[in-house]
Amino acid sequence: AASSLLGHGAPQSVGAVLIEGVARAAILLGYLFLIGRLRNVQRVFEYHxxxxxxxxxxxxxxxVEVGNVRLASRLHPRCGTGFLVVVALVSVIVFTPLGWLFWPVRIACQIALIPLVAGVAYExxxxxxxxxxxxxxxxxxxxVLAVQRLSTREPDDSQIEVAIAALAAARAGEDAGVGEVHAAVP
Known part of the structure; x- marks a missing residue:
């Protein structure tokens, strides 16, 4: 019974797994491109x-003042959007050996490996x-930086002021200690 779950039922070749990974990345990029056309989302991307x-x-x-911040790059190497790109790449590497499994087992294994993929991508x-x-x-x-061109926009000075205030609050929270920050949040 176990061999029928593991060895039969539309195994995927390495090429098929690679195509699946490229399709995931294309969906992510297409999504970012399309939602980036919405006016409200453009504003969010400006804050980003x-x-x-x-x-x-x-x-x-x-x-960290408006004039200096305005001159800085809107691209950052530790961005969450870039993280998603790395997750897509790492998932292709991690999921490729699972291609021979029967599809329900393969999907279950992929779900179980998501924390590993995310951890590797983070590192x-x-x-x-x-x-x-x-x-x-x-x-x-x-x-990583190229995809951020889809998820960030040039901000105005009022958005920069918000970012400066948020950064100051985050730094103050770090200085105060995590427990105190959580206690202050309603």
């Missing part, structure tokens, strides 16, 4: 750009951010 600019300014060592993003100033780091970050 402001957030990146503020953290880039902070990490550069410049004073990849962190690692790339650490080496972003090296030649390899700059090359490896190209897809």
């Amino acid at each position: 750009g402001a957030e990146h600019k503020a953290i880039n300014c902070l990490e550069s060592g410049a004073a 990849v993003i962190r690692g790339l951010a650490r080496i972003r100033h090296t030649r390899f780091g700059r090359i490896a970050l190209v897809p």
Whole structure:
């Protein structure tokens, strides 16, 4: 019985798994592109750009004020959107060996492996951010930063002010300690 679950029923080739991974990535990129055309979402993407600019300014060592933040990049190597791209790439690598399994077992295994895929992707993003100033780091970050062109927009000064305030509050929360931050949230 176990062999019938594991060995039969439309196994996928490596090529099919790769196509599935490319399809997932294409759906993500298409979704970002399409929702980025909505006016309200464009505004959200402007705030996203402001957030990146503020953290880039902070990490550069410049004073976190509107003029300096405005000059910073709206792209950041540890962005959640970039994380999704890395998740798509890591999932292709992790899920490829599962292609020979019967599809219900394959899907169950893929679901069970989501935490592993997410953890590996998180560490990849962190690692790339650490080496972003090296030649390899700059090359490896190209897809991560490119997708952010879909999920960020140039903010106005009022959005930058919000990002600065949010960053200051987050830093104050870190300084106060996690328990105190959670206690202050209603």
